[in-house]
Amino acid sequence: MKKTLLLIGALLLTGFLTVGIFAASTPTTMTSTSLDLEDSYTLEEMLNITLLDELKAKATYEAIIDTYGEVKPFTRIVLAEQRHIDALLVLFNTYGFEVPAFDSSTVVVPESLTAALEAGVQAEVDNIALYDAFLSQTDLPEDVVTTFTALQRASENHLRAFNRGLVGSQIQNFGQQIRNQFGKLGFKGNGHKGNK
Secondary structure (H helix, E strand, O other): OHHHHHHHHHHHHHHHHHHHHHHOOOOOOOOOOOOOOOOOOOHHHHHHHHHHHHHHHHHHHHHHHHHHOOOOOHHHHHHHHHHHHHHHHHHHHHHOOOOOOOOHHHOOOOOOHHHHHHHHHHHHHHHHHHHHHHHOOOOOOHHHHHHHHHHHHHHHHHHHHHHHHHHHHHHHHHHHHHHHHHHHOOEOOOOOEOOO
């Protein structure tokens, strides 16, 4: 009986995680850009777009921390976002471009920590695609290529961290659902059927 329950639980968990990971690719409001990445952009436009994207990510992760507490990976990634912003500001200074204003009213805190992790996954996927599109332009100065490449690699690291956090959150939620179901059936934590 115990082996059967374990097998059923493992199968349910596998299906739950698969659905959860695919659900994480649904669009969210975390990213600051919805661009046609097939278009060509000037250097100033690319720097404006990437800076605003990094500023929005940082502000959103800060808002998530304010709402849900000092939660990993947000606490680490928010610090990295500041480094990304600093790297882009060097390019603004180098090329003499005016730094765009960021509107913090565009920040939306997801309704749960799991939703925040899903939003983090999508934000990093979008960010990687953004850098892919910009790096495909052949006329970029070498310092811009170096910075965009480094920021894209960092986003790939962030994506892995958010995916790990999301899987952990889903396992925790699934475990709670299993406990709730067994509780409804009258099972107690020691494996024996309880009295109603």
